Amino acid sequence: MTATLPRATVLADGVVRLEPLSENHVPDLFEAGGGDDEVWRWLRPTPHTKEDLTTLARRLVDGPEYTPFAVVHDGRAIGWTSYVNVPGYALSVEIGFTWYGRAYWRTAVNTACKILLIDHAFDAHDYNRVVLKTDHLNTRSQQAIARLGAVHEGTLRRHRVRPDGTWRDSVYFGILREEWPAHRARLVGGRR
Known part of the structure; x- marks a missing residue:
């Protein structure tokens, strides 16, 4: 049985606030990472204008396979993340299509969001x-996922074509419900 994709709601802690993504977030988002080829390297073609970024945001908001959130830190949207539907996997949900402005890499933001x-x-x-x-070439992301406690489950070879026409192999990780409490305790303990 495939689970129903959650609706966007506000989720917050002392580091970030996740709120339903909207076009109102675009000006902050563009300032945080629009036009930065390194930020967008693993996602889609870089949005070089606010209009490009608005188009991407609309696709997420309107796409039935996503539940997107703006990542807000210190009152400003600095990236986005999303639940993603995973058809064919019983009671599973993916967290993906995540990006943060480069200034927030290797900070508490990613761990707090996850x-x-x-x-x-x-x-x-x-x-x-x-x-x-x-x-499979995004080792920085693989390391961040592994730090969460997610288990490497395999690599789907030639999973999709990148914007530049080359093949992407996708590295899959998973966290099971019963595994999460111990990983969560370790991550929360490490943020003090």
């Missing part, structure tokens, strides 16, 4: 598993 989203997936919904995946 704790909020994983908690919400397991506590407010009947999910059994949270999936995270990334490009």
Whole structure:
């Protein structure tokens, strides 16, 4: 049985506030990472204008396979993240299409976002598993996912074509409901 994709709601802690993504976030988002090829390297073609970024945001908001959130830090949107539907995987949800402005890499932002989203997936919904995946060449993302406690489950070779026409292999990770409490305790303990 495939789980129903959660609706966007406000999730917050002392580091970030996740709120339903809207076009109102675009000016802050563009300032945080629009036009930065390195920020967008693993996602889609870089949005070089606010209009480009608005188009991408609309696709997420309007797409039935996503539940997108703006990542707000110190009152400004600095990136976005999303629940993603994973058809064919019983009671599973993916966290993906995540980006943050470069100034927020290797800060508490990613861990805070993932704790909020994983908690919400397991506590407010009947999910059994949270999936995270990334490009096999994106070692920075793989390391961040592994730090969460996610288990490497395999690599789907030639999973999709990148914007530049080359093939992407997708590295899959997962966290099961019963594994999460110990990982969460470690992550929260490490943020003090």
